[in-house]
Amino acid sequence: MFAVTILGNNSAIPTLERHPTAQVVTCNEQLCLVDCGEGTQLQIAKYKIKRSRLRYIFISHLHGDHYFGLIGLLNTLNLLGRTEPLSIYGPAPLEQIIQLQLDSAETQLKYELSFVPLTPGYSGIILIDKELQVSCFPTQHRIPCFGFSFEMQKRKRKLLPDQARAYEIPAAYFSKLQDGEDYRRKDGTIVKNDWVTLPPPPAKRYVYCADTIYDTGLLRWLEGADLMYHETTYLHELHERAAERYHSTAVQAASLAAAARVKQLLIGHFSSKYTELGPFLEESRPIFERTAIAEEGVTFLV
Ligand SMILES: [Zn+2]
Structure with missing residues (x-):
């Protein structure tokens, strides 16, 4: 299973109805937390996310609405007796922030916490x-702020059973064929792997654009994604304010989704001044039909 569960979709100030940014990316048995706004650990409890399966945390930037929940979560995992290692990827100063908080409380974590600093401006594979x-x-x-692109690897090739049988390959060998191996017959002749299998289906991709001004430079990361998340802090009537604060509008997110030909768009990071979210869909759907509100507690398949 490859899916995204929304834990928080608000910007800046937590409200009683909406929480600051946090999402869980499920990749089969492993969970990644993407941003960790205040209250994330309560949302994790509320939506019954299995904390023990949490393996990686990605923090986009150091505005508080994206990481103020982190130390609380790390501390709770320790109190619950976690022993499995946990890795955090984020802007370099975050390492010191966490360490200072742990040191001041004389907290010794019982699990291994590793930190991977992201250099401002860096792009490329991190995991x-x-x-x-x-x-x-x-x-x-x-x-400095980072988006993240999650790709679920499908490494197994697709077996063509009729072809494999025609070459008299025993069924017990089929899983090795799916791993890409050739087959040597008793007479020494080789059955090439691509005679009996097809390449694996393309990897599925979820792209999280974090906080950003409207930027067509993101298209190269978004092109053809199965699911993209883009912030829509404001409706388009406030596009000037959005630009001043390096945020985006629903119209802008939808235009990028259309230009990138993604399959689905998720929008979130709504300003707490909005009590109704319907207008965000009304603005984006005429431009990009397959838009959904990143509603808290809802899981979206990639
Ligand atoms: Zn921000």
């Missing part, structure tokens, strides 16, 4: 796991 590959890319915001 390769057995099923998951994650890249980061810079977004244009008031302070």
